[in-house]
Amino acid sequence: MYKLTNPSEIKQLMNKYGKTFKKALGQNFLINEKVIDNIVAGSNITQNDMVLEIGPGIGVLTFKLAQTGARVVAVEIDSLLMPVLEETLAEFDNVEIINADFMSIGMDKLINEKFDEKKVKVAANLPYYVTTPIIMKLLEYKDFVESITVMVQKEVAKRLVAQHNTSDYGAISIAVQYRTKAEIIDMVPAADFMPMPKVDSAVVRLTVLDKPPVKVSDEKLFFKIVKGGFALRRKTLQNSLSGSVSGISKEQVAEALEYVGLSPTIRGEALSLQNYADITDYFVKNI
Ligand code: SAM
Numbered sequence: 001m002y003k004l005t006n007p008s009e010i011k012q013l014m015n016k017y018g019k020t021f022k023k024a025l026g027q028n029f030l031i032n033e034k035v036i037d038n039i040v041a042g043s044n045i046t047q048n049d050m051v052l053e054i055g056p057g058i059g060v061l062t063f064k065l066a067q068t069g070a071r072v073v074a075v076e077i078d079s080l081l082m083p084v085l086e087e088t089l090a091e092f093d094n095v096e097i098i099n100a101d102f103m104s105i106g107m108d109k110l111i112n113e114k115f116d117e118k119k120v121k122v123a124a125n126l127p128y129y130v131t132t133p134i135i136m137k138l139l140e141y142k143d144f145v146e147s148i149t150v151m152v153q154k155e156v157a158k159r160l161v162a163q164h165n166t167s168d169y170g171a172i173s174i175a176v177q178y179r180t181k182a183e184i185i186d187m188v189p190a191a192d193f194m195p196m197p198k199v200d201s202a203v204v205r206l207t208v209l210d211k212p213p214v215k216v217s218d219e220k221l222f223f224k225i226v227k228g229g230f231a232l233r234r235k236t237l238q239n240s241l242s243g244s245v246s247g248i249s250k251e252q253v254a255e256a257l258e259y260v261g262l263s264p265t266i267r268g269e270a271l272s273l274q275n276y277a278d279i280t281d282y283f284v285k286n287i
Contacts, residue, residue: 002088004058004059004060004063004088005030005031005032005033005036005060006031007031007194010029010031010058010194013058013084013087013088014058014084017080017083017084018080019080019081019084021194021195022078023195024129025077025078025127025129026055026126026127026128026129026130027057027078027127028125028128028193028194028195028196028197029057029058029060029125029193029194030060030061030125030151030192030193031192031193031194032188032192035151035186035188035192035203036060036061036064037064038185038186038203039061039123039125039149039150039151039186039203040061040064040065040068040123042149042185042186042203042205043065043121043123043147043149043205044121044147045065045068045070045121045123046068046069046070047068047069047070048070049068049070049071049120049121050070050071050073050115050116050118050119050120050121051065051068051070051071051072051073051120051121051122051123052072052073052074052075052110052115052120052121052122052123052124053065053072053073053074053075053122053123053124054074054075054102054122054124054126054127054134055074055075055076055077055102055124055125055126055127056074056075056076056081056085056097057076057081057125058081058084058085058088059074059084059085059088059089061123061124061125062074062085062088062089062095063088063089063092065095065123066089066092066094066095069094070094070121071094071096071115072092072094072095072096073095073096073098073110073114073115074095074096074097074098075097075098075100075102075105076097076098076099076100077099077100077101077102079099082097082099085097096114098114102130102134102137103130103133103134103137107137107140107141107144111141111144115144117144119144119145119146120144120145120146121145121146121147121149122138122145122147122148122149122150123149123150124149124150124151125150125151126150126151126152128152128153128156128197131150131152131153131156132156132172135148135150135160135176135206136175139175139176139179139180139206139208142179142180142208145208146207146208147205147206147207147208148180148204148205148206148208149185149203149204149205149206150203150204150206151188151201151202151203152201152202152203152204153199153200153201153202154187154199154200154201154202155168155199157184157201157202157203157204158184158202159172159173160172160173160176160182160204160206161173161177161182161183161184161204163272164269164270164271164272164273164275165269165270166269167269169269170230170269171223171226171227171229171230174226174273174276175223175226176206177213177273178212178213178214178216178222178273179206179208179209179212180206180207180208180209181206181207181209182204182205182206183204183205183207184202184203184204185203185204185205186202186203187200187201187202188200188201188202188203189201213273214273214274214276214277215277216277216280216281217280217281217284218280218284221280221283221284222276222277222280224245225241225245225276225279225280225283226276227244227245228240228241228244228245228248228268229241229268229271229276230268230269231243231244231268232244233267233268233269234267235267236264236265236266236267237253237257237266237267237268237271238250238253238254238257238264238265240267240268241253241268247287248283248287252283252286252287255282255286256279256282256283256286257279259278259282260275260278260279260282262275
């Protein structure tokens with residue numbers, strides 16, 4: 001039995017199956033057991049849970065997820081890892097590995113066939129090249145997701161939890177915080193991975209909310225306005241919004257800002273979630 005956090009044993013295991021690290025697939029494997037324990041503990045998994053992991057790699061996190069007794073389904077894109085996972089997870093009958101690209105997997109089918117329509121807890125050390133699309137895909141199916149506890153690049157983590165009036169705040173902060181309670185639960189140095197990446201990482205926990213923290217009268221328009229608000233970051237909201245959302249003029253943005261009691265020269269990054277909701281409401285009523 002291999003110790004999956006031990007670098008020389010990882011190499012040994014990979015050599016056995018003629019496997020090398022694929023940088024393009026974000027294959028930086030965790031080698032600090034404490035961090036893996038923190039992801040599992042932070043996910044609050046019990047044996048009655050359904051767990052979805054994206055990118056099990058050689059199974060170091062999968063192993064600990066499986067030990068909770070929960071049902072674990074892990075989606076791994078790299079077919080060369082299939083025999084490795086078969087060996088490292090051989091003792092569990094509550095784990096299923098799917099060899100597929102998570103981005104092209106049908107979520108409806110997955111929820112239906114693998115999770116019996118039950119809500120899932122997502123736990124993963126995400127491949128960095130596709131972190132945001134994976135999180136957005138999961139949030140599209142938020143009614144079937146209870147929480148998402150994932151390792152991401154530190155810079156991304158900061159953006160997910162950022163509040164207004166900070167340089168990390170952007171459309172992604174709002175998209176995530178509109179649907180979840182977002183927290184950073186662990187900071188992880190680059191040295192905790194093999195091979196060592198260039199940047200540090202962090203574990204974020206996104207707990208899906210029963211209802212959004214602000215009332216939005218038209219979600220589609222809300223997200224259009226949020227995107228427009230950050231389109232020209234250095235410009236005022238008036239310029240950014242009117243320059244990027246068709247059908248919205250500078251004058252209308254000025255009227256909306258006055259209506260919600262904000263300065264006419266305010267920038268998009270200074271608006272809270274509530275401010276964006278209020279502006280959306282104004283446009284719904286007045287355009
Ligand atoms: N869970 C392991 C760990 O913590 O050591 C590996 C994490 S590694 C950062 C990311 C994993 O995601 C790799 O095994 C990689 O092959 C896999 N992966 C990359 N792109 C993927 C995709 N689109 N769908 C599913 N898995 C993917």
